[in-house]
Amino acid sequence: DGGITQSPKYLFRKEGQNVTLSCEQNLNHDAMYWYRQDPGQGLRLIYYSQIVNDFQKGDIAEGYSVSREKKESFPLTVTSAQKNPTAFYLCASSIIENEKLFFGSGTQLSVL
Amino acid sequence: GEDVEQSLFLSVREGDSSVINCTYTDSSSTYLYWYKQEPGAGLQLLTYIFSNMDMKQDQRLTVLLNKKDKHLSLRIADTQTGDSAIYFCAAGGKFYFGSGTKLNVKP
DSSP: OOOEEEEOSEEEEOTTOOEEEEEEEOSOOSEEEEEEEOTTSOEEEEEEEEETTEEEEOTTOTTEEEOOSBTTBOOEEEOTTOSOOOEEEEEEEESSTTSOOEEOOOEEEEEO | OOOEEEOSEEEEETTSOEEEEEEESOTTOSEEEEEEEOTTSOEEEEEEEETTOSEEEETTEEEEEETTTTEEEEEESSOOGGGOEEEEEEETTTTEEOOOEEEEEEO
């Protein structure tokens, strides 16, 4: 089955700790995205990547970092510089930029 | 950037039609999208409309686009309890999303 897999489903971060959220897709999509969703709010774009070894900042990139070493994988690191990391994180991909997005099932990140 | 606005809540009775509305600012969007999100899950693409179309029908779903007013709507016919979810419209090249409309379907 083709799709987007996010792991883990739930993640807890201690103060001062970096954590990495995994996103893997087997859809052969070029573009991948990370969004943050806060309760009762829409999605806000953190980072996106149109092609391997290239990525751009979205609207709320501060305190986050990404890499795109393989077409299938786009991990997101939430660094200690992100002071309010508790949110639901969604990864998405599209065949090319500006085409319809397909989403993973999300990771809920909470601070201990 | 893009601004996409939706009303926050809609409550309907089972069997009625639901209409969810969305306004957007970026007229350069090639496509406009409707997504559905169930609790604790990712977003599921429901339907989309090409920007040069006025209407698209897909089974129980009807999308209407008024480009002049930059207004998009999603009509769900014969709404069922399983349709209870949050519905997002999305527009723009980088997929700007509205805040979502929570649809509550009462039996």
